[in-house]
Amino acid sequence: MHAAGTRRQEHIGDPVSEGAPLSREKLQGIFNDIQADARYDHELNGCLNCGICTATCPAAHYYDFSPREIVQLLWTENLEGVYDAMQEKIWACAQCYTCAARCPFKNSPGSLIMIMREVAIKHGMQSAKDVLRPFSRVMLKLISTGNQLSPDMINADHFADWGPNISKIDAPLKLLRQAIPMPTLNTMQTAWEVNLKTSVELYTIWEMTGVLKQLETIDENLFDVISDIMDEKREDYEDWREAQEGEPA
Amino acid sequence: MNDPTGTPHLTGHGPEWKDPKLTSIEARAATAWVEAKVDRATLTGKERVEDVRDLMWQLEKDGEIVVHRIRDEHEPVHTKTLYGWVKRIPTTQLWHHKSCGQCGNIPGYPTSLLWLMNQLGTAYLDETDQTSCTAWNYHGSGIGNLESLACVFLRNFHQAYVSAKAQGLPDGHYYPLVHCGTSFGNYKEVRAYLLRSPELREKVKKVLGKLGRLVDGKLLIPEEVVHYSEWLHVMAGRIRAIQTIDVSHLRTVIHPACHVYKMVPEDVIYDDKVLDGNRVAVSTGLMQVLGAQVIDYSTWYDCCGFGFRHIISEREFTRSFAIDRKVKVAAEEARADVMIGHDTGCITTLDKNQWIGKAAGKTAEMPIVADCQFAAIACGAHPYKIAQLHWHASPVEKLLTQMGIDWEKTKAEFEAYLEEVKAGRGEHLYDPRRAVTSGPGFRKPVTV
Numbered sequence: 001m002h003a004a005g006t007r008r009q010e011h012i013g014d015p016v017s018e019g020a021p022l023s024r025e026k027l028q029g030i031f032n033d034i035q036a037d038a039r040y041d042h043e044l045n046g047c048l049n050c051g052i053c054t055a056t057c058p059a060a061h062y063y064d065f066s067p068r069e070i071v072q073l074l075w076t077e078n079l080e081g082v083y084d085a086m087q088e089k090i091w092a093c094a095q096c097y098t099c100a101a102r103c104p105f106k107n108s109p110g111s112l113i114m115i116m117r118e119v120a121i122k123h124g125m126q127s128a129k130d131v132l133r134p135f136s137r138v139m140l141k142l143i144s145t146g147n148q149l150s151p152d153m154i155n156a157d158h159f160a161d162w163g164p165n166i167s168k169i170d171a172p173l174k175l176l177r178q179a180i181p182m183p184t185l186n187t188m189q190t191a192w193e194v195n196l197k198t199s200v201e202l203y204t205i206w207e208m209t210g211v212l213k214q215l216e217t218i219d220e221n222l223f224d225v226i227s228d229i230m231d232e233k234r235e236d237y238e239d240w241r242e243a244q245e246g247e248p249a
Numbered sequence: 250m251n252d253p254t255g256t257p258h259l260t261g262h263g264p265e266w267k268d269p270k271l272t273s274i275e276a277r278a279a280t281a282w283v284e285a286k287v288d289r290a291t292l293t294g295k296e297r298v299e300d301v302r303d304l305m306w307q308l309e310k311d312g313e314i315v316v317h318r319i320r321d322e323h324e325p326v327h328t329k330t331l332y333g334w335v336k337r338i339p340t341t342q343l344w345h346h347k348s349c350g351q352c353g354n355i356p357g358y359p360t361s362l363l364w365l366m367n368q369l370g371t372a373y374l375d376e377t378d379q380t381s382c383t384a385w386n387y388h389g390s391g392i393g394n395l396e397s398l399a400c401v402f403l404r405n406f407h408q409a410y411v412s413a414k415a416q417g418l419p420d421g422h423y424y425p426l427v428h429c430g431t432s433f434g435n436y437k438e439v440r441a442y443l444l445r446s447p448e449l450r451e452k453v454k455k456v457l458g459k460l461g462r463l464v465d466g467k468l469l470i471p472e473e474v475v476h477y478s479e480w481l482h483v484m485a486g487r488i489r490a491i492q493t494i495d496v497s498h499l500r501t502v503i504h505p506a507c508h509v510y511k512m513v514p515e516d517v518i519y520d521d522k523v524l525d526g527n528r529v530a531v532s533t534g535l536m537q538v539l540g541a542q543v544i545d546y547s548t549w550y551d552c553c554g555f556g557f558r559h560i561i562s563e564r565e566f567t568r569s570f571a572i573d574r575k576v577k578v579a580a581e582e583a584r585a586d587v588m589i590g591h592d593t594g595c596i597t598t599l600d601k602n603q604w605i606g607k608a609a610g611k612t613a614e615m616p617i618v619a620d621c622q623f624a625a626i627a628c629g630a631h632p633y634k635i636a637q638l639h640w641h642a643s644p645v646e647k648l649l650t651q652m653g654i655d656w657e658k659t660k661a662e663f664e665a666y667l668e669e670v671k672a673g674r675g676e677h678l679y680d681p682r683r684a685v686t687s688g689p690g691f692r693k694p695v696t697v
Contacts, residue, residue: 037395058570114391142381146381151353153353162605169667175670175671183375191351197687198380209396
C-alpha cells in the first residue's frame, strides 16, 4: 500500500542493518532533506532496473556498491534502505558520472549520491565523520587558502605509495618550485599564489552558504582551527585596506 | 514483501529482492553487452535534452543577468558539440583559470600550455586573484553545496571579467579558460542549475552582492565554459605548423576524462573526422593532427580511479583501478608508447601510481603526459624546463628517447639551470608583475 500521492511504502521492509532502529520520523526527515534538494527531480527520472549504471561503474568492481541499488532505493522511497546506504555505500562512489552518461532515463546516480552525502553531513552521521577524518588536512588547506592542495603536502609521509621521490631531480622542493616558469607557481604552501583578498572573499562564501556550519557539524576542532586562521587573515586584510586609505591616490 | 492486504507490489531493490547468485563468468556474460559497444548513440539516445544557453539568452533579454560574451576580439572558432550545436571557442585574450592538482602535482601541465600560447602569439593573463573551483573537495567529501559551488564559480569568472582593469583595459577583455576537467564539468553543471533556478540565483546574488561581484547589480554568466583542451583542439592546425619533431611512429592511447565529457555531455565537442565522431574530439583530434597514431583500447571509457575521496583516503582502490583497468590494458592490449590525458586527477593517478604497481608484481609501465605537454615537446619545448617532466613518476624518459630527445642531456641542462635559479636568474613565461591585479601586492597598472 502506498501513501496517497507518493510511491513511499506505508510499511517499511525488514531492517537491513543490525543497528538500533530509527524512528520513522527520523528516517523520513533524512529522506525529505534528500528529496527537497533542488537537483533531486532533475537527476531522478525513473528506473527500469536495467543495471547499465552498475555494469559500467568502477566502484562496483571493488566494493559492495551498486548505483542501480541506490537509484531503486530512492525511486521506491525505501526510507530504511536509503538510511542504510548512507552508512557506507554512498562513500564508495568514485564520482566519475559514467552512470549518468549512460543511463537511458537520464538519471544521475552520481549526483544523487552527492545529495545523500550532503544530507549525511547535515545530520552529523557518524559514518560521514569517520569517512571524512582523513580529509581534514585537505579541508584545512582549501577553506583557509582557496587551494585544495599544495606542493608541501605531497611527500613520502603522506603518499608513500608514490615512491620515495616526488621529483626525479634531486633538489630541494623550494628550488624546484622556483624553477617553474610561471611566477604564480613559485609557491610551497599553496598550489599557486592566492591573493589575501581572494581567500578572504572565499571565506565569506563559505560562511554565507552554510559550508562552515557543515564543517562544524562534522569536525568541531577543525572548525575552530580554521576560524582562528581566517580571523587573522581578515584582520590582515583590513589592516591593508586601512593602510591603503591613508595613501595618496 | 506483501502489504497487509496480501497484495504483492514492487519495491525495487527492497526486501523481496533476491541475490541471483551468478558465478563470476555468468555475471560477466550478463554485463558484457554493456561494454561491448560504447559510441555516440549511447550518449544521445535520450529525451529531454535542453540547450541551457537558450535560457541564458532569455534571462539576459529579461534584464536578469549579464552574459560575459565571447567577442570578435577573442577570435573565436566554431565547433560542434554532441548534438551538433555550435560552441564558440575563444582563441586569444584568455584568462587562465588554474587547476590546484596540476599546479601542485604536475606543474608542467600549465607551463606547457602557456609556452604553446607564447609560441602562437596568444594573449593571456595568469593572475593570483582566483581560487580552486572547490569541486574536488565537494565530490570527495560532500562538504559544500550547490550554492557554494555556484558562488565560487561566479566569483572566479567575475574576476576574469574585470581583471583587465589592472592593465587599463575594459571589462570583458579577457575570457576565462578553465584548466581543470573537474572545474569544467562542475561549472557547466552549476551554470545549468543557475539558469534553471530563480531561487538559486537569488541566493547567489546575495553573496556576490556582498563581495561586490555583480555587474550592474546582476549576476554575470559566461556565454560558454571553455576547457583548455578545446582551445588546443581548435588550435591544432596552428600547433602543427610549429611542430619540429616527427611523432608518426608513436602509438598513443587517449584517456578521456570523465568530468570533461560525461558531465554535461551535450556541451562536449565531437567531430565526425575524429574516430567517426564516436569519441570526444579533444586530445584525439590533436594527436591525429600532429601525426601520431591513435590506438583504440577496450577500457577507454573507464575512469582513471581517482575517485576524489579515494585518491586521499582509499588509495588501494585508486591504484588498483589505475593499473589494472587502464595502464595494463594500454600496455598489453594497445601496445601504446604513451597515454595522453586532458585532466588533472587522471594524469596524476595514472602516472604516480605506477611506482607501487611494481611492488605488487604489476610490471606494466606507461609514460603518462597531458596533451599540451606532448604537443609542446613535439614543438621543441624543453622537456624539463618547460614540460617539467621530472615531476612525473612514469617512464617518460622512454617516450623522450622515442621522440629522438636525449633525456639525460636535457635533464643535465635543467640541473645546470637550477644553479641559475638559485642565483635569482630564473626565467619566466611572462612578466611576473602582471600576476597581481588587485589587493595586497598590487602596485600600479602595467602596460601589456
